[in-house]
Every structure is written in C-alpha cells, then in structure tokens.
Amino acid sequence: MDLTCLYELRDRLRSGAIAGAALAADDFRLRRALDALEPLEKAAPVFARLGQLTRNLLAPDCPDRAGALLDALTLADAVLCTQGAVAVPGGVESLGLPRRGSALSNAPYSVLAPLLEALTTSGGGRYSFVVDTHDQRPELFRDWRVKDALVQALGAAYAELADRAESWLSSEDETLLPLLRSGFDPCGKKDMVRRVRVMEALAGAEANDFYLSQLPEAEKDVRAALIYALRHSEGNADKLVELCKTEKGACKKAAHWALAKLDAPAAWDYWSRLATKKPDQAAEYMVLSASSRAGVLVAEALDRLLDGMGDAPTAEDANRLQTLLFALPGKAGPDICACYRRMAALGTALDWKSFPGAGGQETALRLRAAQDDFSRDALPFSEVLPLVLRRSILLRPTPDLLALPGELERVGEASYAVPALTAALLSRPAAEAYALAEPFLKPAGLLKNKRPKSGVGVLRAALDGLRWDEAHGTPVYRVTYTDPAAGRSIASVLPLHEPLDGRWYDRLTALNLDDALDGVLARLIPQADAALRARIGAYFYQRALHTDNNRRYLPWLRACGWNKCQGLLEAYCKRHKVNTWDVRSYLSQMPGTEEELAAEAERVLALIREKRIAVGSWNPTTIQQWLTDLRNAAPIQLTGGNA
Structure with missing residues (x-):
C-alpha cells in the first residue's frame, strides 16, 4: 500500500497547526492532499474517518476549526504509527545462544532496589538479606539486572557473600x-579468579579461546586460575607442557595440575620423563585422577619406595609414603590392586617403624588417609590402608576395587571390615550387606547391653558419609574430596545397591547405650516412612532422657516429627549448671507444642525454686515473660534479654 498521500496530508495538517487553524481553509495544498486520500478512504474505515475529519476542518461553517485540526492531526499521527516499519537488507541469523526465561522481572522497584544495593555496596547485614531473599524470592535472581549485580558481588569484601x-x-x-x-x-x-571459575562451570572448553587470550597479560592468582582452566581442552597439552617448564610458584603448580587432567600423548610424555627423575612429584599431581596411566604411575612409585625403604625408613621415606597414599584414591586396575595386595601383606610390619624427626628424636611412622581429614589422629600403616582403600572405592567403585576388601581380609593381620562393608552396601543385595554387618551390630558382654568398642568403630567408619536421600528413596554415600589444585570440595554421591535391610533399624534403635552410633542413625531417618520415623523418635526420646548431654538430640527429634518434650529440659538442667540463656536457647530448639513447652518450663522453674537444680546467672522475670510469650504462641527470640 502506497502511503505517500497519507504522509503528505499529515505534513499539511502540521503546517496548518503552525500557521494557525484560521488559515487552514485557504490552504490549497491541504485540499490537494485530501483529494489524493480518496482511494484509501474506500480501502479502510480508518482512512474514511480521517478524510471526514479533514473535510470538517475545511468546511466554511466549521464552528471549532482549531479542535477539528487537532482531531485530524491526531488521527493521522496514530494511523502512521501503526504503519511504521524498519527493514535492512540480508537474512535473519540466530545468535546461537539459548533463551531461558525472561531478561527482566515484573518485581516492583521497592523489592528489587534493596537487593541490588545489598549486592553492590558494603555494610553490615547484607549477607543475611541476600541469602534470605534468594530463599524466599528466587525468581528475582533470574532478572538480568540481579545477575549483573551478582557478577559485581564476586568481589564483595565479605567472602561468604562472594x-x-x-x-x-x-x-x-x-x-x-x-x-x-x-x-x-x-x-x-x-x-x-571467581569469574574464571564461573566461566569454567558454565562453558568449560567452549571458553578456551578466552582463557588463552587473557593469559599473556594475566598476573598472579588470575594467571594461575586461567592456566588451570586450560585443563578442559586436550588441545592445550603442548601449551601446558611449556608452562610447566617456564612458570614459577603457584602458576607452575597450576600448570602441572591442569596437565594431569589431560590424556593427550604430549601430557604423558612429560609425566613419564618426570616420573623417571622425580616419581613422587609426578605421583603427587595424580591425586583424584582416574586415568589408568595415573594408576600405573602411582603403583610403580609405591613399588620403588617399598623396595628401597628397608628396616630403617627416613623422614623423606615417610613423606613420600604419605604423598603416595594421598594419590591412591581414584586409581583402579591390575597394577593398583597388586599394589594394595603387596601393602596388605606387610601386615603390621611398618606400624612401629620410626625415623629421626626434628631435633633428632625418633618419630613413629603415622599416616593419614586424606589430606583434608583432621577428624582423627594419624594412624599406623596397617590401620590407615583400609581407610585409603575405602576412599578409593567411594571415589571410583569399579568391580576390581569392590571385590578387593573381601580378598584382603584374608591377607596379613589388618582388618578390612570397613571397606568390605562399604563395598557390600554399594554392590550387594541388602540382606547380604546386613549379614556382613550383623556381627558388629549385636550386643556383647555379660550385661548384653553394649557392643564391643571395635564393632562400634567399624560401623562408624563404614557408615561415615551415609545419609538418607529423598530423591533416590534410599541412603546414599555423600563424600567430599578436596581438589588440591583449586582448594575446593568435590562431592561424590553414590546410592546403595538396595535400600537398607529393615533389621539395621531394629539393631540401631535397641537401647544398648552406644552414643557413637546415634549420630549415624540420625542421618538415616526416612522422611517418607512415618511409622519408622516414629520408632526412631521414640528411641531418641528415651536416649535424650538418660544421656549426659541431650541437646544434640533435639534437632533429631524434630526431624522424626516427635512432639513430646516432657522431661527433656529437666534432664538437661539436672546435669548442667544452667543460666537464663541456656534455658531460653534450649526451649527454642525443643520439640512440642507451645502448651507442652510452657508446662516443661514451669516444671523446671519449680525445681529451681526448690533448689533441686543449680543455676548460674538467672533472671526469673525474663523467664516468666518467655512463658507468657509461649502461652500466646509467640516465637522465642534468641537476642536481647538478661543472661
């Protein structure tokens, strides 16, 4: 459709508005533009309406010529706005990026502005506000403006927020x-550095060109991060080999850690040469590597170390042995299994070996299963080796590793019950796994109410990291490993072969006074099984009434849906000299209704007045106010007040 006449009419109407509406009736060019509009008037009603308004303007007896001009001009502008178009030559091409969600949200400014301010400025209270907003209004974080603010927050002075x-x-x-x-x-x-890590998480090798482009100008920690990011592409092997030779300090280590993640021929040529000169250094960079070649490299290094250690190990031997044990998890295959068999056959031969330590004093050979495991003391060789094998099974449960603990149980003097039970839970039917654990679950002794300490230790170690997972409908092993290159945790999640045999719960809830296993049971509460949760809750309730410190049982009782609290606060207070804060804090965590909580608190207050419970700093007025709040169903506040 040719709209030239419409544009001409609109221009003449604007000229009339400038010259004055009184002169419009004498504008012959306006009349000529109106005549040219006639074909369009027959095509659409809106054009006919525009023509009529213009004729009203031109009529000699028009009572309101200014208003008529304004009406005609307004309609002409509106019609032309609807007919507007922009075009450029060429075809339409996709940007190649997926569109997920909208770029902006419909959140009001009053909601979005405080969040943006908290993310981009400094000051107290920002962290909790941002986290609470993320929990309560997650849709706000899909807004592009918030994403931009999050990128800025990567440099927040408060490390937890970053x-x-x-x-x-x-x-x-x-x-x-x-x-x-x-x-x-x-x-x-x-x-x-955080930007580089986010890019890695989002794009991996797809951002490789960016990593390489920034590397020439990069310095210090950013340079190390960019070098480590090169591990995502096998094509970077030659570049990383070069960096391993030219870089220094943290950047040199980053190059080695990155190269260890590659399987390219150039990478293994480098490791083969390094292993010939410095086998322990080469093995150190194989930590968490699952490559078969890495397994061979570590196994060969261990064999050479054991061959040369003799009866008088040195401090260097001890350090090398510890480094190689750290490198074992994740390795599998014939060479690694043969290495485990050789070490298991040593039995306790290395347990009491010692070496000259600092100051010339003899130091016993003691080792750890993991670099980041400081929850237990360093152990003799025969005790730490089964734990190393268990970590390797959890990191890489291959058939040969899963079968190895049962074989090693018959070799040497060390017990491999811990990795054997772990492997059974991951690979065997529930009844078979329970049969393997049953000897450690049965009570022993004259009173038949206490398991032997060795059995408790085996169960705690074998079930370490096991917890109920609703998504899988079964307990899973959740184990974390520290990536020594990045200093960040790597989570391993492994479902059991079958859900736990119900007899586990029968044994674990038997009242035989094993405090150490109650924490294990608390992680295995099945939220979907109300009847079993009630059984576990009843067990925890009885345990809480009789244990020395029952405070840790409170969240477990709530997780079971338990709502009875009679005697809990009393049992706690009778075993501890309490103050106002203790009672206030305990009440806030205790299960039960407000009425039941108030009744339990009243009972304890009566005992305090009778001096049957010892107290320290005590404010009865504050306690009475809390009881009033309880009866009014008001939440107990944990700030303020006289403690």
Whole structure:
C-alpha cells in the first residue's frame, strides 16, 4: 500500500497547526492532499474517518476549526504509527545462544532496589538479606539486572557473600558469559579468579579461546586460575607442557595440575620423563585422577619406595609414603590392586617403624588417609590402608576395587571390615550387606547391653558419609574430596545397591547405650516412612532422657516429627549448671507444642525454686515473660534479654 498521500496530508495538517487553524481553509495544498486520500478512504474505515475529519476542518461553517485540526492531526499521527516499519537488507541469523526465561522481572522497584544495593555496596547485614531473599524470592535472581549485580558481588569484601554469588552464578547457563567477560581484568584480584571459575562451570572448553587470550597479560592468582582452566581442552597439552617448564610458584603448580587432567600423548610424555627423575612429584599431581596411566604411575612409585625403604625408613621415606597414599584414591586396575595386595601383606610390619624427626628424636611412622581429614589422629600403616582403600572405592567403585576388601581380609593381620562393608552396601543385595554387618551390630558382654568398642568403630567408619536421600528413596554415600589444585570440595554421591535391610533399624534403635552410633542413625531417618520415623523418635526420646548431654538430640527429634518434650529440659538442667540463656536457647530448639513447652518450663522453674537444680546467672522475670510469650504462641527470640 502506497502511503505517500497519507504522509503528505499529515505534513499539511502540521503546517496548518503552525500557521494557525484560521488559515487552514485557504490552504490549497491541504485540499490537494485530501483529494489524493480518496482511494484509501474506500480501502479502510480508518482512512474514511480521517478524510471526514479533514473535510470538517475545511468546511466554511466549521464552528471549532482549531479542535477539528487537532482531531485530524491526531488521527493521522496514530494511523502512521501503526504503519511504521524498519527493514535492512540480508537474512535473519540466530545468535546461537539459548533463551531461558525472561531478561527482566515484573518485581516492583521497592523489592528489587534493596537487593541490588545489598549486592553492590558494603555494610553490615547484607549477607543475611541476600541469602534470605534468594530463599524466599528466587525468581528475582533470574532478572538480568540481579545477575549483573551478582557478577559485581564476586568481589564483595565479605567472602561468604562472594562465595554464594559464585555458587549461584555457576548454576546458570552460558548466556551469562558476556557479563563475565565484560570488564574482565587479567591483572585483577579474587573477583576475577571467581569469574574464571564461573566461566569454567558454565562453558568449560567452549571458553578456551578466552582463557588463552587473557593469559599473556594475566598476573598472579588470575594467571594461575586461567592456566588451570586450560585443563578442559586436550588441545592445550603442548601449551601446558611449556608452562610447566617456564612458570614459577603457584602458576607452575597450576600448570602441572591442569596437565594431569589431560590424556593427550604430549601430557604423558612429560609425566613419564618426570616420573623417571622425580616419581613422587609426578605421583603427587595424580591425586583424584582416574586415568589408568595415573594408576600405573602411582603403583610403580609405591613399588620403588617399598623396595628401597628397608628396616630403617627416613623422614623423606615417610613423606613420600604419605604423598603416595594421598594419590591412591581414584586409581583402579591390575597394577593398583597388586599394589594394595603387596601393602596388605606387610601386615603390621611398618606400624612401629620410626625415623629421626626434628631435633633428632625418633618419630613413629603415622599416616593419614586424606589430606583434608583432621577428624582423627594419624594412624599406623596397617590401620590407615583400609581407610585409603575405602576412599578409593567411594571415589571410583569399579568391580576390581569392590571385590578387593573381601580378598584382603584374608591377607596379613589388618582388618578390612570397613571397606568390605562399604563395598557390600554399594554392590550387594541388602540382606547380604546386613549379614556382613550383623556381627558388629549385636550386643556383647555379660550385661548384653553394649557392643564391643571395635564393632562400634567399624560401623562408624563404614557408615561415615551415609545419609538418607529423598530423591533416590534410599541412603546414599555423600563424600567430599578436596581438589588440591583449586582448594575446593568435590562431592561424590553414590546410592546403595538396595535400600537398607529393615533389621539395621531394629539393631540401631535397641537401647544398648552406644552414643557413637546415634549420630549415624540420625542421618538415616526416612522422611517418607512415618511409622519408622516414629520408632526412631521414640528411641531418641528415651536416649535424650538418660544421656549426659541431650541437646544434640533435639534437632533429631524434630526431624522424626516427635512432639513430646516432657522431661527433656529437666534432664538437661539436672546435669548442667544452667543460666537464663541456656534455658531460653534450649526451649527454642525443643520439640512440642507451645502448651507442652510452657508446662516443661514451669516444671523446671519449680525445681529451681526448690533448689533441686543449680543455676548460674538467672533472671526469673525474663523467664516468666518467655512463658507468657509461649502461652500466646509467640516465637522465642534468641537476642536481647538478661543472661
């Protein structure tokens, strides 16, 4: 449709508005534009209406010529707005990026502005506000403005906020990459390191060109992060080999850790040469590697160490042995299994070996199963080796590793019950796994009410990391490993072969005074089984009434849906000299209704007045106010008040 006449009419109407409405009736060019409009008037009613308004303007007896001009001009502008179009030559091409959700949210400014301010400014209280908002209004974090603020928050002075921002951004998609690249400073600080890690999480090898482009100018921690990011592409092997030779300090280590993640020929040529000169150094970088070649390298290094250790190990031998044990998890295959068999056959031969330590004093050979495990003391060789094998099974449950503990149980003097039970839960029917554990679950002794300590230790170690998972409908092993290259945790989640045999719960809930296993049972509460939860809750309730410190049982009781609290506060207070804060805090965590909580508190207050319970700093007025709040169903506040 040719709209030239419509544009001409609109221009003449505007000229009339400028010259004055009184002169419009004498404008012959306006009349000519109106005549040209006639074909369009027959095509659509809106054009006919525009023509009529213009004729009203031109009529000699028009009573309101200014109003008629305004009406005609307004309609002409409106019609032309609807007919507007923009075009450029060429076809339409996709940007190649997925669209997920909308770029902006419909949140009011009053909601979004405080969040943006909390993410981009400094000051107290920001962290809790941001986390609470994320929990309560997660849709706000899909807004592009908030994502931009999250990128800025990677440099927050409060490290916990920066870490949260990194975690949230790492769960986004690759459409976030332009924000991460914008303003990237290769000479920057921790925030730029976090940007690199987020890019890795989102794009991996797809961002390889960016890593390489920033590397020439990068410095310090940012340079190390960019070097480590090169591990995502096998094509970087030659570059990493070069960096291993030229870099220094943290960047040199980052190059080695990155190269250890590659399986390219150039990488293994480098490791073979290094292993010939420095086998322990080469093995150190194989930590958590699942490559078969890495397994061979570590096994050969261990064999050479054991061959040369003799009867008088040195401090260097002890350090080398510890390094190689750290490198074992994740390795499998014939060479690794043969190495485990050789070490198991040593039995306790290395347990009492010693070496000259600092100051010339003899130091017993004691080892750890993991670099980040400081929950237990260093152990003799025969005791730590089964734990190393268990970690390897949890990291890489291959058939040969799963079968190995049962074989090693018959070799040497050490017990491999812990890795054997772990392997059975992961690979065998529930009844078979329970049969293997039953000897450690049965009570022993004259009173038949206490398990032997060795059995409790085996169960705690074998079930370490086991917890109920609703998504799988069964307990799963959740084990974390520290990536020594990045200093971050790597989580391993392994479902059991079958859900636990019900007899586990029968044994674990028997009242035989094993405090150590109650924490294990608390992690195995099945939320979907109300009857079993009630049984476990009843067990925990009885345990809480009789144990020395029952405070840790309170969250477990609530997880069971238990709502009886009679005697709990009394049992706690009779075993501890309490103050106002203790009672106040305990009440806030105790299960039960407000009425039951108040009744239990009243009973304890009566005992305190009778001096049957010892107290320290005590404010009865505050306690009475809390009881009033309880009866009014008001939540107990844990701040303020006289403690």
